[in-house]
Amino acid sequence: MSTTTEEAPAQRGRPSNPGERVAEWADGRLGLYKFAKSNLRKVFPDHWSFMLGEICLYSFTILILTGVYLTLFFHPSMNEVVYHGSYTPLQGVRMSEAYSSTLHISFDVRGGLLVRQIHHWSALIFIAAMIVHMMRVFFTGSFRKPREINWLFGWTLLFLGMFTGFTGYSLPDDLLSGTGVRFMEGAILSVPIVGTYLSMFLFGGEFPGHDFVGRFYSIHILLLPGMMAGLLVLHLILVFFHKHTQFPGAGKTEKNVVGAPFFPIYTAKAGGFFFIVFGVIAAIAAVATVNPIWEMGPYRPDQVSTGAQPDWYMGFSEGLIRVMPGWEIRAWGHTLVLGVFIPLMIFPLVMMSIAAYPFIEAWVTGDKSEHHLADRPRNRPVRTGIGVAWLTVYFILLIGGGNDIFATHFHLSINAITWFVRVSFFVAPVITYWITKRICLGLQRRDRDKVLHGRETGIIKRLPHGEFIEVHEPLSQQQLHVLTAHAQPKPLTLAPEVDENGVARKAGPIAKVQARLSQNWYGEHSQIPKPTAEEYEEITSGHGHH
Amino acid sequence: MAALVVLLFALAATGGLYAALAPAPKAQAQDSGQQSLAIEQGKKLYDVGCASCHNSNGQGSDDGPSLVGVGSAAVDFQVGTGRMPAQQPGPQVEKKKVIYTQAQIDQLAAYIASLGPGPAAPTKDQYSPADADVAKGGELFRTNCSQCHNFVGKGGALTHGKFAPSLKGSSSKHIYEAMQTGPQNMPSFPDSTMPSKDKADIIAYLHAVDTAQSPNPGGFTLGSLGPVSEGLFAWVFGLGTLLGLAVWLAARNTKAKKS
Numbered sequence: 001m002s003t004t005t006e007e008a009p010a011q012r013g014r015p016s017n018p019g020e021r022v023a024e025w026a027d028g029r030l031g032l033y034k035f036a037k038s039n040l041r042k043v044f045p046d047h048w049s050f051m052l053g054e055i056c057l058y059s060f061t062i063l064i065l066t067g068v069y070l071t072l073f074f075h076p077s078m079n080e081v082v083y084h085g086s087y088t089p090l091q092g093v094r095m096s097e098a099y100s101s102t103l104h105i106s107f108d109v110r111g112g113l114l115v116r117q118i119h120h121w122s123a124l125i126f127i128a129a130m131i132v133h134m135m136r137v138f139f140t141g142s143f144r145k146p147r148e149i150n151w152l153f154g155w156t157l158l159f160l161g162m163f164t165g166f167t168g169y170s171l172p173d174d175l176l177s178g179t180g181v182r183f184m185e186g187a188i189l190s191v192p193i194v195g196t197y198l199s200m201f202l203f204g205g206e207f208p209g210h211d212f213v214g215r216f217y218s219i220h221i222l223l224l225p226g227m228m229a230g231l232l233v234l235h236l237i238l239v240f241f242h243k244h245t246q247f248p249g250a251g252k253t254e255k256n257v258v259g260a261p262f263f264p265i266y267t268a269k270a271g272g273f274f275f276i277v278f279g280v281i282a283a284i285a286a287v288a289t290v291n292p293i294w295e296m297g298p299y300r301p302d303q304v305s306t307g308a309q310p311d312w313y314m315g316f317s318e319g320l321i322r323v324m325p326g327w328e329i330r331a332w333g334h335t336l337v338l339g340v341f342i343p344l345m346i347f348p349l350v351m352m353s354i355a356a357y358p359f360i361e362a363w364v365t366g367d368k369s370e371h372h373l374a375d376r377p378r379n380r381p382v383r384t385g386i387g388v389a390w391l392t393v394y395f396i397l398l399i400g401g402g403n404d405i406f407a408t409h410f411h412l413s414i415n416a417i418t419w420f421v422r423v424s425f426f427v428a429p430v431i432t433y434w435i436t437k438r439i440c441l442g443l444q445r446r447d448r449d450k451v452l453h454g455r456e457t458g459i460i461k462r463l464p465h466g467e468f469i470e471v472h473e474p475l476s477q478q479q480l481h482v483l484t485a486h487a488q489p490k491p492l493t494l495a496p497e498v499d500e501n502g503v504a505r506k507a508g509p510i511a512k513v514q515a516r517l518s519q520n521w522y523g524e525h526s527q528i529p530k531p532t533a534e535e536y537e538e539i540t541s542g543h544g545h546h
Numbered sequence: 547m548a549a550l551v552v553l554l555f556a557l558a559a560t561g562g563l564y565a566a567l568a569p570a571p572k573a574q575a576q577d578s579g580q581q582s583l584a585i586e587q588g589k590k591l592y593d594v595g596c597a598s599c600h601n602s603n604g605q606g607s608d609d610g611p612s613l614v615g616v617g618s619a620a621v622d623f624q625v626g627t628g629r630m631p632a633q634q635p636g637p638q639v640e641k642k643k644v645i646y647t648q649a650q651i652d653q654l655a656a657y658i659a660s661l662g663p664g665p666a667a668p669t670k671d672q673y674s675p676a677d678a679d680v681a682k683g684g685e686l687f688r689t690n691c692s693q694c695h696n697f698v699g700k701g702g703a704l705t706h707g708k709f710a711p712s713l714k715g716s717s718s719k720h721i722y723e724a725m726q727t728g729p730q731n732m733p734s735f736p737d738s739t740m741p742s743k744d745k746a747d748i749i750a751y752l753h754a755v756d757t758a759q760s761p762n763p764g765g766f767t768l769g770s771l772g773p774v775s776e777g778l779f780a781w782v783f784g785l786g787t788l789l790g791l792a793v794w795l796a797a798r799n800t801k802a803k804k805s
């Protein structure tokens with residue numbers, strides 16, 4: 001029971017301007033002023049790589065807008081019809097209603113083909129942008145506490161994005177997408193014991209049946225985008241709430257954010273950027289064909305074409321299947337198709353390890369503190385190496401997935417490419433990891449030299465006694481900050497074998513592994529000590545030789 | 547527009563050339579005397595250009611298969627697309643510049659056809675009849691050919707560096723003959739499994755979708771190769787452009803404005 005009496009809000013005097021009146025009215029009910037005051041001035045740091053998330057956001061928005069237009073004309077039905085539209089090479093061909101309505105959109109709906117192409121190009125760009133955005137977050141360590149949850153949200157968006165793309169690609173029921181769905185059916189069938197059941201469940205009977213387009217349609221336009229929209233909002237709320245990370249620099253600390261205020265500068269920029277993204281994608285869609293379903297013909301299980309690939313973001317799984325030897329185990333009247341099942345298992349394994357990465361790294365380094373300054377990738381050679389190794393594997397699998405196209409266009413043998421992919425799948429990531437780590441350490445060494453000896457100016461001076469020296473210019477405060485702001489943590493060590501009371505203690509095997517990994521992460525072979533303040537003093541106080 | 551004019555000129559020029567160079571329609575009486583003359587001429591050409599690999603009288607050797615019974619269609623295709631005489635060894639004999647005139651090719655064909663009966667080169671109303679059905683041809687193509695040659699005949703890879711070539715630019719006659727004779731790694735589609743009418747439909751389909759005149763309603767086709775070239779394009783031109791613009795936009799901040 002409160003005894004204080006609320007004072008009636010001070011009468012501000014009725015605004016004369018109608019706009020202000022509406023604002024007053026809304027504020028009275030929603031508390032907009034207060035919200036706006038505290039949030040519109042929120043600061044966003046400036047860096048091009050922080051705009052990658054925006055590219056994702058805008059291409060997603062474009063996908064929704066164009067997708068809604070397409071739903072107005074698309075018929076998600078597998079009923080058979082005979083085509084009588086305006087594309088002559090398919091006149092009189094039997095096809096599903098889904099395929100014929102997609103032809104209708106492409107040739108008979110005003111702007112239909114353009115919208116279809118914008119929709120498909122933005123899907124390809126959306127997921128590419130997500131991958132690059134994820135790699136930005138990864139290489140700068142922006143997934144560390146407190147942002148691990150947001151990493152998981154982002155990861156889920158990537159995962160859902162891939163499946164939204166896949167289901168969308170399957171909707172037109174053309175020969176290419178049908179082949180893709182057939183591929184998926186094969187993968188499902190390879191699951192031991194429940195595979196056949198799962199496939200029957202998904203397709204409502206024997207493949208292809210009469211159901212899957214309708215089912216994929218609900219998933220593609222309702223379920224997955226709905227989940228993504230929700231997650232996206234949460235993702236952005238968390239970015240807002242945690243505040244954005246920033247790169248080290250003068251005046252930038254773990255405790256502040258330096259940048260432009262959300263409103264008006266950031267919103268103006270972001271709004272402009274939305275139109276740029278829309279413009280670029282629309283321009284691409286206006287000049288370049290994507291998924292010309294009219295060339296592919298309707299899906300029929302007895303037909304297939306060479307060059308049948310999924311869209312690029314599923315390319316790595318195509319690659320896994322293409323390069324995997326066709327192993328099989330037959331026993332007790334059953335066949336275990338390892339050639340398909342092993343790739344099918346690698347897929348979730350890779351996805352899971354991406355999701356778990358922030359937690360793995362925190363465990364290895366024993367790092368429990370909050371981070372708001374983004375790492376420069378060179379200062380974390382092991383993480384950067386892992387990232388590059390992952391990208392290497394991913395890229396190699398993409399080559400595997402397109403092995404036939406690479407064979408015909410570079411005049412290579414498809415078998416040679418397949419063997420190259422098989423070997424590099426194991427060898428190349430090790431090599432790129434090692435090279436990346438070396439490069440990072442080299443860059444750290446250069447940073448150290450720059451801090452201590454300044455920037456090489458390229459100006460050569462001759463001293464009175466004839467010696468030539470190059471003039472070095474000391475770095476600015478800003479540059480010094482950039483080069484030295486990072487912490488250089490010590491690796492975890494095992495507690496001494498015998499504690500202070502002389503009682504023997506045994507470290508468990510897990511703790512040992514942790515200490516080994518941590519040593520690898522932050523040990524002396526993984527970082528070049530940055531100059532200490534004393535070293536800097538000593539050298540810059542004039543005793544240095546140049 | 548300019549392209550159209552050039553095209554018309556080119557068409558007119560080739561038409562004129564054809565009229566000038568084509569052998570005047572011979573009298574119906576293509577008597578056996580002329581026939582045996584052609585065979586004799588063909589044998590001479592054969593002994594110079596082909597016997598080194600295919601052996602005398604087309605009996606075959608380690609360097610080339612027997613030609614007895616391959617028929618005039620095979621010769622017209624192989625020599626007419628420049629595959630024969632074969633040259634450098636490789637995963638497969640590829641098409642190259644044709645070195646014989648059509649008249650000489652006909653003589654070679656007559657000679658080899660005389661060695662044993664085989665599929666004869668088709669006539670014009672076999673490979674381009676007036677009533678070919680493009681849509682049916684498309685279905686036949688997707689059932690029989692696209693697994694090697696891609697949806698619209700852009701070609702595809704086979705094992706160990708062999709490949710099914712792009713069909714763009716193949717003449718109707720050669721497409722027909724390829725189906726009749728099944729060169730190298732291509733299966734043959736004799737009239738017993740694929741009637742002449744079906745072959746003509748396939749040819750009509752290829753002409754509708756895979757020539758310079760075929761419409762490209764979506765803009766540049768990126769080779770009609772499917773998602774690989776599209777993905778590459780999305781990364782390089784789509785995301786590449788957007789990243790460039792992001793860098794540009796980020797550089798245009800309040801700090802960067804000097805003064």
Ligand code: HEM
Nearest residue numbers: 050051052053054056057134142151154155157158244245
């Ligand atoms: C629908 C897809 C996505 C959208 C629309 C999106 C949007 C954004 C935006 C606008 C930002 C702030 C600006 C920036 O840092 O670029 C951001 C930050 C972030 N995103 Fe995403 N993102 C998506 C997917 C992902 C993915 C796949 C991951 C990683 C698995 C991820 C992880 C993060 C993290 C950890 C941050 C915070 C970064 C920081 O504060 O430095 N996001 N996201």
